[in-house]
Amino acid sequence: xxxxxxxxxxxxxxxxxxxxxxxxxxxxxxxxxxxxxxxxxxxxxxxxxxxxxxxxxxxxxxxxxxxxxxxxxxxxxxxxxxxxxxxxxxxxxxxxxxxxxxxxxxxxxxxxxxxxxxxxxxxxxxxxxxxxxxxxxxxxxxxxxxxxxxxxxxxxxxxxxxxxxxxxxxxxxxxxxxxxxxxxxxxxxxxxxxxxxxxxxxxxxxxxxxxxxxxxxxxxxxxxxxxxxxxxxxxxxxxxxxxxxxxxxxxxxxxxxxxxxxxxxxxxxxxxxxxxxxxxxxxxxxxxxxxxxxxxxxxxxxxxxxxxxxxxxxxxxxxxxxxxxxxxxxxxxxxxxxxxxxxxxxxxxxxxxxxxxxxxxxxxxxxxxxxxxxxxxxxxxxxxxxxxxxxxxxxxxxxxxxxxxxxxxxxxxxxxxxxxxxxxxxxxxxxxxxxxxxxxxxxxxxxxxxxxxxxxxxxxxxxxxxxxxxxxxxxxxxxxxxxxxxxxxxxxxxxxxxxxxxxxxxxxxxxxxxxxxxxxxxxxxxxxxxxxxxxxxxxxxxxxxxxxxxxxxxxxxxxxxxxxxxxxxxxxxxxxxxxxxxxxxxxxxxxxxxxxxxxxxxxxxxxxxxxxxxxxxxxxxxxxxxxxxxxxxxxxxxxxxxxxxxxxxxxxxxxxxxxxxxxxxxxxxxxxxxxxxxxxxxxxxxxxxxxxxxxxxxxxxxxxxxxxx
Amino acid sequence: xxxxxxxxxxxxxxxxxxxxxxxxxxxxxxxxxxxxxxxxxxxxxxxxxxxxxxxxxxxxxxxxxxxxxxxxxxxxxxxxxxxxxxxxxxxxxxxxxxxxxxxxxxxxxxxxxxxxxxxx
Numbered sequence: 001x002x003x004x005x006x007x008x009x010x011x012x013x014x015x016x017x018x019x020x021x022x023x024x025x026x027x028x029x030x031x032x033x034x035x036x037x038x039x040x041x042x043x044x045x046x047x048x049x050x051x052x053x054x055x056x057x058x059x060x061x062x063x064x065x066x067x068x069x070x071x072x073x074x075x076x077x078x079x080x081x082x083x084x085x086x087x088x089x090x091x092x093x094x095x096x097x098x099x100x101x102x103x104x105x106x107x108x109x110x111x112x113x114x115x116x117x118x119x120x121x122x123x124x125x126x127x128x129x130x131x132x133x134x135x136x137x138x139x140x141x142x143x144x145x146x147x148x149x150x151x152x153x154x155x156x157x158x159x160x161x162x163x164x165x166x167x168x169x170x171x172x173x174x175x176x177x178x179x180x181x182x183x184x185x186x187x188x189x190x191x192x193x194x195x196x197x198x199x200x201x202x203x204x205x206x207x208x209x210x211x212x213x214x215x216x217x218x219x220x221x222x223x224x225x226x227x228x229x230x231x232x233x234x235x236x237x238x239x240x241x242x243x244x245x246x247x248x249x250x251x252x253x254x255x256x257x258x259x260x261x262x263x264x265x266x267x268x269x270x271x272x273x274x275x276x277x278x279x280x281x282x283x284x285x286x287x288x289x290x291x292x293x294x295x296x297x298x299x300x301x302x303x304x305x306x307x308x309x310x311x312x313x314x315x316x317x318x319x320x321x322x323x324x325x326x327x328x329x330x331x332x333x334x335x336x337x338x339x340x341x342x343x344x345x346x347x348x349x350x351x352x353x354x355x356x357x358x359x360x361x362x363x364x365x366x367x368x369x370x371x372x373x374x375x376x377x378x379x380x381x382x383x384x385x386x387x388x389x390x391x392x393x394x395x396x397x398x399x400x401x402x403x404x405x406x407x408x409x410x411x412x413x414x415x416x417x418x419x420x421x422x423x424x425x426x427x428x429x430x431x432x433x434x435x436x437x438x439x440x441x442x443x444x445x446x447x448x449x450x451x452x453x454x455x456x457x458x459x460x461x462x463x464x465x466x467x468x469x470x471x472x473x474x475x476x477x478x479x480x481x482x483x484x485x486x487x488x489x490x491x492x493x494x495x496x497x498x499x500x501x502x503x504x505x506x507x508x509x510x511x512x513x514x515x516x517x518x519x520x521x522x523x524x525x526x527x528x529x530x531x532x533x534x535x536x537x538x539x540x541x542x543x544x545x546x547x548x549x550x551x552x553x554x555x556x557x558x559x560x561x562x563x564x565x566x567x568x569x570x571x572x573x574x575x576x577x578x579x580x581x582x583x584x585x586x587x588x589x590x591x592x593x594x595x596x597x598x599x600x601x602x603x604x605x606x607x608x609x610x611x612x613x614x615x616x617x618x619x620x621x622x623x624x625x626x627x628x629x630x631x632x633x634x635x636x637x638x639x640x641x642x643x644x645x646x647x648x649x650x651x652x653x654x655x656x657x658x659x660x661x662x663x664x665x666x667x668x669x670x671x672x673x674x675x676x677x678x679x680x681x682x683x684x685x686x687x688x689x690x691x692x693x694x695x696x697x698x699x700x701x702x703x704x705x706x707x708x709x
Numbered sequence: 710x711x712x713x714x715x716x717x718x719x720x721x722x723x724x725x726x727x728x729x730x731x732x733x734x735x736x737x738x739x740x741x742x743x744x745x746x747x748x749x750x751x752x753x754x755x756x757x758x759x760x761x762x763x764x765x766x767x768x769x770x771x772x773x774x775x776x777x778x779x780x781x782x783x784x785x786x787x788x789x790x791x792x793x794x795x796x797x798x799x800x801x802x803x804x805x806x807x808x809x810x811x812x813x814x815x816x817x818x819x820x821x822x823x824x825x826x827x828x829x
Contacts, residue, residue, distance in 0.1 A: 014744065014766070015748060015770045015773060015774055016779060017742055017746050017774050017777070020742070021739055021777050024738075025730075058773075060765075060766055060770075061766070064765055110773050110776040111725075111726075111776040111777045111778075112730075113728075113729040114729060114731045115731070609810070
């Protein structure tokens with residue numbers, strides 16, 4: 001176990017000797033990992049950064065130098081958690097400055113001095129550990145706040161909404177305003193000695209300021225008109241009642257008898273609700289809430305209720321909440337009044353129309369009037385809550401030099417683990433590319449499949465990668481990236497990948513990643529490559545099937561036409577001929593010998609056609625007993641046609657089969673499919689008319705030479 | 710031959726290295742390792758191929774090791790070569806390389822002699 005608890009240090013240096021001198025100096029107290037260049041270092045960091053206590057980093061190294069490692073550490077946020085000490089004989093101040101800018105904690109110069117190295121390492125690790133502990137403390141507080149506030153805001157928003165006819169927004173507004181005012185007070189004076197934890201407590205507890213209203217008769221609470229003086233005195237009791245309820249919520253604060261008494265006089269709903277408050281660790285919170293409930297209608301000049309406290313005898317928590325309450329009540333609509341505009345409300349408060357407030361608070365309010373107005377307008381409850389959490393965390397983190405909290409890290413770690421697991425389970429090649437430094441990270445499966453390292457630099461010049469995907473495809477991926485925008489970051493393409501001596505079709509889907517700067521900068525891409533070879537092959541098989549005549553395996557008419565037109569387009573000056581072939585008296589053959597024999601005749605003819613021409617020529621069954629041949633010829637087309645014609649006359653199972661054939665030469669009929677077909681058809685007609693079992697060339701009628709038909 | 714004499718033979722600073730590394734055992738271990746390091750071969754290859762970048766790195770590495778071991782003489786010549794290669798191929802590089810080679814051979818020679826006596 002002791003082994004496991006040793007702190008891990010990563011030593012990155014291209015000289016083995018330097019690494020081992022450092023390792024020896026640090027001795028047995030640490031667990032040493034070594035990397036001999038920047039790429040190895042980044043690879044180790046990407047897997048183990050959260051376990052590392054320190055990196056000792058050389059600057060001058062092959063493949064990726066120390067600055068490259070630092071950029072990668074910045075880009076991935078590792079630099080926040082893992083301190084780096086630069087080790088180098090380089091002492092140029094520009095280098096040193098750059099290293100500090102990139103987040104280096106300290107420098108060790110060569111030659112190493114054992115004492116110095118050990119002392120710096122120990123100090124740096126201690127410093128970071130301390131910082132991490134501090135962050136841990138702060139973030140536990142954030143976590144507590146999140147838990148407390150969300151629970152309470154939930155409960156109270158509901159109660160207030162149902163009982164009071166106010167929107168739940170009031171509670172959130174009071175909370176936001178309370179926190180803002182407290183911050184402003186802190187910035188002005190330390191008279192009230194408020195810690196961040198106090199501010200968090202008070203603003204959370206502010207949600208409870210009207211909890212006593214639960215005991216007030218709904219008829220009074222929601223009365224649209226002015227209250228009578230009796231009704232008003234009942235209304236006033238919400239302060240003391242609320243305070244008593246809170247007292248009851250903390251065991252031991254009041255006696256059991258007092259508690260029973262209290263529960264008799266007030267509603268059971270209130271008791272139930274308070275039982276659900278998180279009071280175990282929240283006694284401070286309840287005490288602050290008590291102050292707020294009881295005294296949020298006290299006024300600076302002593303003319304408030306219920307106790308007539310004066311000046312700073314009123315706890316600052318209650319003072320702030322009362323001002324926040326009044327401001328939001330004025331600027332929001334109520335059953336008895338419409339919403340009053342911000343400026344007017346402010347003036348009413350300053351004029352003392354809602355009672356006297358602490359002058360310091362009024363100053364804070366007026367000086368930040370605009371900030372307050374924008375903070376409270378146009379927000380949904382959720383936005384406010386999110387902003388509160390965000391500002392708390394920002395506040396907490398600002399003090400720690402922008403570090404990421406331990407909890408966030410745990411979450412990130414978890415996400416990372418989840419990602420790795422799914423990446424490992426899925427048979428997909430997943431990859432990530434960062435533009436600076438130019439670096440690719442492959443999933444374990446991807447690395448195995450492609451035979452590439454999991455992390456490699458400069459993919460555009462990686463020969464192995466180029467041999468796998470080819471320059472063209474890589475250029476296309478890059479071009480896709482150039483075309484992508486933050487709004488349309490996704491692209492997809494199909495390409496042939498050369499792996500394990502085989503060419504396979506892959507689909508590559510990428511999403512470009514942009515920085516959050518204005519304007520956003522291209523930061524890299526995420527992507528995956530899926531093997532679609534089988535799918536693609538099935539598809540092309542289907543395509544092929546659709547283009548073939550099922551009986552003979554020759555092309556059907558439409559695909560033959562397509563191919564012929566393609567050839568004519570590509571070679572407009574080629575020597576082509578189209579032959580149309582009909583089996584003589586095929587109907588009689590069918591009648592005499594049956595359709596199965598007829599099919600065999602068609603198949604035999606098809607086979608003979610294929611053998612008579614080059615594979616680049618087009619053989620087609622156009623339908624029934626009609627066939628086409630489209631062929632390219634060099635010189636003697638008559639001889640060729642004669643040879644083919646003779647091949648196509650045969651005997652099958654004692655039955656003599658003959659054909660008639662009409663041939664159109666390209667130069668004679670104009671080079672269009674329609675023209676060739678029409679001419680061949682005319683020639684075929686002539687051949688049939690002349691008694692079948694023969695072939696005819698189409699000859700242009702005299703005087704029409706040169707014109708296409 | 711003692712380790713101190715070996716240092717004298719190769720132009721190093723024995724007192725300085727001991728004051729930094731604080732253990733004769735450690736110093737001896739690394740001195741004996743020095744001839745095994747591949748950086749000098751890499752330097753020779755890179756110089757022959759006129760590969761400036763790699764030659765710079767190799768010279769830089771040798772310089773770093775020499776600093777750590779207080780091999781003053783070789784460290785100095787490696788330093789000069791490093792600077793001559795830092796921002797371009799300088800005319801002086803081949804001559805400086807020859808100095809490095811001579812110093813390296815002298816250094817390795819001294820270390821080997823020291824090592825051979827240890828075996829006895």
